[in-house]
Amino acid sequence: MKARAFSYVRPRTVAEALSAFAGTDGDASYIAGGQSLVPALALRLQAPDRLIDIAHIEALRGVSLTGDRLRIGALTRHAELLTDPLILRHAPLLSEAAPYIAHPAIRNRGTIGGSVALADPASELPAMMLATSAEIEISGPDGVRLVPADDYFQDLYQTALEPGELLTAILVPPVGPDERWAFDELARRRGDYALVGAGVQATLVDGTIARLRIAFLSVGATPVRVHQAEAALTGAPLDATSIARAQAALDADLDPTDDAQVPAVTRRHLARVLLGRLLGRLARPA
Amino acid sequence: MTAKVSVTLTVNGETHQGAVEPRLSLVDFLRQDLELTGSHIGCEMGACGACLVLVDDRPVHACLMFAVQAEGSTVETVEGLTERGALADLQAAFRDRNALQCGFCTPGMLASAYAILARGGVPSRDQIRDALSGNYCRCTGYEAIVDAIEATARTRAAAHAQALRPQARLPDEARP
Numbered sequence: 001m002k003a004r005a006f007s008y009v010r011p012r013t014v015a016e017a018l019s020a021f022a023g024t025d026g027d028a029s030y031i032a033g034g035q036s037l038v039p040a041l042a043l044r045l046q047a048p049d050r051l052i053d054i055a056h057i058e059a060l061r062g063v064s065l066t067g068d069r070l071r072i073g074a075l076t077r078h079a080e081l082l083t084d085p086l087i088l089r090h091a092p093l094l095s096e097a098a099p100y101i102a103h104p105a106i107r108n109r110g111t112i113g114g115s116v117a118l119a120d121p122a123s124e125l126p127a128m129m130l131a132t133s134a135e136i137e138i139s140g141p142d143g144v145r146l147v148p149a150d151d152y153f154q155d156l157y158q159t160a161l162e163p164g165e166l167l168t169a170i171l172v173p174p175v176g177p178d179e180r181w182a183f184d185e186l187a188r189r190r191g192d193y194a195l196v197g198a199g200v201q202a203t204l205v206d207g208t209i210a211r212l213r214i215a216f217l218s219v220g221a222t223p224v225r226v227h228q229a230e231a232a233l234t235g236a237p238l239d240a241t242s243i244a245r246a247q248a249a250l251d252a253d254l255d256p257t258d259d260a261q262v263p264a265v266t267r268r269h270l271a272r273v274l275l276g277r278l279l280g281r282l283a284r285p286a
Numbered sequence: 287m288t289a290k291v292s293v294t295l296t297v298n299g300e301t302h303q304g305a306v307e308p309r310l311s312l313v314d315f316l317r318q319d320l321e322l323t324g325s326h327i328g329c330e331m332g333a334c335g336a337c338l339v340l341v342d343d344r345p346v347h348a349c350l351m352f353a354v355q356a357e358g359s360t361v362e363t364v365e366g367l368t369e370r371g372a373l374a375d376l377q378a379a380f381r382d383r384n385a386l387q388c389g390f391c392t393p394g395m396l397a398s399a400y401a402i403l404a405r406g407g408v409p410s411r412d413q414i415r416d417a418l419s420g421n422y423c424r425c426t427g428y429e430a431i432v433d434a435i436e437a438t439a440r441t442r443a444a445a446h447a448q449a450l451r452p453q454a455r456l457p458d459e460a461r462p
Binding site: 001002003004005006007008010031034035038039041042043051053055056079099102103104105106108109189190191 | 288289291307308309311330331332335338341344345346347349350351352354355357358398401415416417419420
């Protein structure tokens with residue numbers, strides 16, 4: 001299947017990209033790695049008049065520690081999450097989730113910015129934005145703004161991005177010395193979309209959970225942070241009792257729907273199993 | 287019809303400059319414009335892996351890229367890898383182990399295998415399977431393919447170890 005014809009521009013700066021969009025009456029798409037967009041174009045789920053290829057914008061590249069945030073440029077590829085020393089050290093949950101993103105060839109092209117901009121609720125990285133307490137850097141005609149991940153995901157494929165705005169970077173607070181993390185997902189086959197997946201990042205002080213964030217993927221229209229389960233664990237020692245309490249609390253957090261793959265009741269069950277595994281992993285000494 | 291866009295890229299060591307329609311995929315460009323038909327077109331969705339080529343030395347789906355996106359890139363197809371002998375031992379192992387039947391998926395399998403082997407060492411069978419998770423084969427059941435890649439990794443690792451072994455030789459001044 002082939003994409004419908006479109007015009008194509010290759011801006012070198014964010015300003016050029018934004019003005020290329022402004023000249024199209026909104027019927028344009030930004031393309032970075034294109035690993036989700038190109039299939040959508042081939043299936044004609046999308047048929048924009050213009051593609052704006054942001055891959056040549058130098059300002060969107062690179063990973064750096066700036067102040068108290070790790071800044072991950074939007075063009076950072078999934079494969080780089082596995083090897084970049086700054087990401088491995090300061091945002092290790094992203095590195096731990098990266099092997100689960102599709103398969104190697106997709107990871108070589110797909111970008112963190114593209115994944116978070118698309119906000120597929122079954123994708124790993126959008127959920128990990130919630131778990132790592134990331135902020136999304138968005139550039140638009142009126143300048144740059146930062147949106148916390150908690151406010152960014154709004155509905156199915158709907159985010160805080162307004163038409164024409166460009167996701168330029170992800171900002172993540174570096175993990176502290178007492179922090180632990182874990183990611184896992186349940187899929188029918190390696191590389192397939194997860195039936196359910198989750199990431200946890202927790203601060204443990206003397207065996208007690210001072211803070212934690214847990215985010216699930218593939219359980220609803222958006223990635224989901226599970227506040228009730230978090231509350232069941234915060235301030236408690238991480239042990240069998242608190243884990244069981246969190247698993248029970250999960251029912252109030254998740255509201256999956258029946259779908260062609262699995263009934264909602266199964267998905268709830270799988271989420272409980274997965275949460276138990278992840279917390280069990282955190283409880284073991286590092 | 288939309289305006290053609292200029293693109294300059296290097297394919298198998300040769301620089302190509304031209305104007306292409308923006309919607310032309312990289313794999314169509316390679317097959318139709320450059321007549322490099324080793325890369326195959328299967329699903330055109332990034333699932334089957336028959337179109338895998340190396341872009342800047344990493345395997346990517348040539349169906350999930352428009353040719354215009356390859357501006358400034360270095361592309362290597364199965365033809366290029368074959369000509370420079372980068373796959374000779376791997377191809378021999380595929381033959382020996384009957385790791386190809388209809389051969390449709392083979393160019394993509396070789397591109398994935400090239401990348402696994404380039405990491406050096408001997409990957410586990412699980413790691414090999416994981417690396418092949420984006421390649422569909424409908425004939426072999428994968429077992430023979432994993433065998434061939436594993437065997438090539440072992441042979442290369444042994445040759446590498448041999449090359450690193452200190453050679454017994456006389457000091458220069460003691461030579462006749």
